[in-house]
Amino acid sequence: MERIETDVVIVGAGAAGLTAATELVTAGREVVVLEARDRVGGRLWTGDVDGAMLEIGGQWVSPDQDALIETLDELGLETYDRYREGQNVYIAEDGERRLFEGEIFPVPAKTEGEIVGLIEKLDALVAEIDPDAPWTHPRAKELDEISFAHWLETQTDDVEARLNIGMFIAGAMLTKPTHAFSALQALLMAASAGSFSHLVDADFILDKRVVGGLQQVPLLLAERLGDRVRLGQPVRTVRWQEDAPAGAAAVVAVTDELEVHARELVLAVPPVLVDRISYEPPLPRRQHQLHQHLSMGFVIKVHAVYETPFWREQGLSGTAFSPYELSHEAYDNTNHGDTRGTLVGFVSDEAADEVFRLSAEERKERILESLSHYYGEQAKHPVVYYESDWGSEEWTRGAYAASFDMGGLARYGADLRTPVGPIRFACSDMAGKGYQHVDGAIRMGRLVASQIVEELA
Ligand code: FDA
Numbered sequence: 001m002e003r004i005e006t007d008v009v010i011v012g013a014g015a016a017g018l019t020a021a022t023e024l025v026t027a028g029r030e031v032v033v034l035e036a037r038d039r040v041g042g043r044l045w046t047g048d049v050d051g052a053m054l055e056i057g058g059q060w061v062s063p064d065q066d067a068l069i070e071t072l073d074e075l076g077l078e079t080y081d082r083y084r085e086g087q088n089v090y091i092a093e094d095g096e097r098r099l100f101e102g103e104i105f106p107v108p109a110k111t112e113g114e115i116v117g118l119i120e121k122l123d124a125l126v127a128e129i130d131p132d133a134p135w136t137h138p139r140a141k142e143l144d145e146i147s148f149a150h151w152l153e154t155q156t157d158d159v160e161a162r163l164n165i166g167m168f169i170a171g172a173m174l175t176k177p178t179h180a181f182s183a184l185q186a187l188l189m190a191a192s193a194g195s196f197s198h199l200v201d202a203d204f205i206l207d208k209r210v211v212g213g214l215q216q217v218p219l220l221l222a223e224r225l226g227d228r229v230r231l232g233q234p235v236r237t238v239r240w241q242e243d244a245p246a247g248a249a250a251v252v253a254v255t256d257e258l259e260v261h262a263r264e265l266v267l268a269v270p271p272v273l274v275d276r277i278s279y280e281p282p283l284p285r286r287q288h289q290l291h292q293h294l295s296m297g298f299v300i301k302v303h304a305v306y307e308t309p310f311w312r313e314q315g316l317s318g319t320a321f322s323p324y325e326l327s328h329e330a331y332d333n334t335n336h337g338d339t340r341g342t343l344v345g346f347v348s349d350e351a352a353d354e355v356f357r358l359s360a361e362e363r364k365e366r367i368l369e370s371l372s373h374y375y376g377e378q379a380k381h382p383v384v385y386y387e388s389d390w391g392s393e394e395w396t397r398g399a400y401a402a403s404f405d406m407g408g409l410a411r412y413g414a415d416l417r418t419p420v421g422p423i424r425f426a427c428s429d430m431a432g433k434g435y436q437h438v439d440g441a442i443r444m445g446r447l448v449a450s451q452i453v454e455e456l457a
Pocket of ligand 1: 012014015016034035044056057233234235268269270277301390395398399426427428429436437438439441
């Protein structure tokens with residue numbers, strides 16, 4: 001067993017952990033980053049699949065994400081616009097394919113009025129929510145005790161309006177069914193992006209991509225950190241003490257090969273994985289409880305690459321939605337400068353469960369059938385096809401991120417980031433602004449680093 005001594009040990013080399021490490025090194029601290037996988041990036045992973053560059057994990061950047069944008073600038077990374085010229089597609093309940101422009105789907109006038117009304121109501125409520133402390137809203141408990149499905153039912157009896165508004169938060173963001181999370185959790189999701197209107201506006205929320213892939217952020221950060229980052233080192237045990245003498249090691253992170261003794265430890269892992277580690281002594285009661293009330297969402301990100309972006313010739317932007325389709329949303333995801341065309345589609349929560357019961361061949365057929373409803377028969381014949389399956393990833397266990405069960409946010413939210421002795425927590429899944437996004441991971445990495453710098457000073 002190799003023994004290492006350092007100021008701060010960081011568990012997890014995702015965007016949060018690597019940002020924290022970078023900030024601490026800049027402040028003159030010694031750090032060691034222990035990463036379970038044999039690569040850095042966590043939920044950022046730009047892969048080569050059969051000769052196609054695919055963003056297997058996170059990829060889009062929106063204009064409000066200033067922590068991420070600053071990091072991209074610092075690292076000299078360039079961005080480009082998501083392709084969006086032309087008409088979008090909406091598929092109605094009876095399967096009719098309708099083309100449209102703008103944000104509001106081509107639905108009957110009454111439904112459109114209900115959708116616009118719901119967006120206004122949600123925007124007004126979201127404006128009252130502090131994304132860093134949604135539990136302080138005067139009606140937080142009440143809003144956390146009703147499901148988002150139920151809240152929508154109390155607002156309108158128009159089912160199509162409810163399905164569409166539900167889709168923006170459920171299928172598209174928390175990747176859980178609307179009955180599985182609270183109205184407060186839905187408001188946090190929207191508040192973290194500035195407003196509910198931002199979530200509805202694909203041109204805002206899915207604005208830009210990074211030339212060469214978003215995994216370059218963790219790759220470049222790790223390159224600068226050099227041999228401070230140790231791969232293939234799942235942390236199994238954390239030994240800690242509350243009152244270590246000043247300057248002494250208060251915490252030890254143990255992997256199968258290393259023992260890292262440090263004054264502070266950052267758990268930069270999804271909160272659902274905190275319990276994978278053994279703690280000596282055990283974590284306090286509050287942590288034992290609260291981590292049981294969080295769970296990962298679940299979505300399949302589907303990549304289909306074609307010889308050409310054939311939909312553009314039909315005047316289509318590639319942007320497509322339908323709450324009635326297996327793939328509830330899809331986009332043109334062609335890489336910068338690529339002559340081939342790529343579509344990306346998403347199959348969320350219960351629909352994902354359903355297709356994972358099928359064989360791989362049947363699943364592919366069902367998903368491509370759904371894409372063909374938006375783009376025509378050609379969509380059934382990609383030259384490269386790939387499904388990002390984060391549910392099978394031992395060190396992630398779902399996608400995109402973790403959220404609380406009913407009532408959990410009001411009850412436990414305030415303690416999610418509370419340190420335990422020398423142990424601190426940082427992850428996109430506990431961010432306010434940028435919650436569940438890379439921007440939030442960077443914010444949490446910065447926050448925890450600044451707290452440690454102050455603590456160790
Ligand atoms: P992350 O999970 O990335 O990192 C945690 C790290 O800890 C991992 O590397 C893991 O291996 C490691 N680890 C866990 N347990 C360990 C242990 N015991 N010992 C050592 N290491 C351990 N965001 C966005 O901004 N735009 C987007 O378009 C998307 N799209 C998107 C698509 C898909 C399919 C996914 C899965 C996710 C997104 N996201 C996204 C979300 C975004 O990718 C995510 O919020 C951040 O990358 C999370 O970064 P963190 O560092 O917080 O956690």
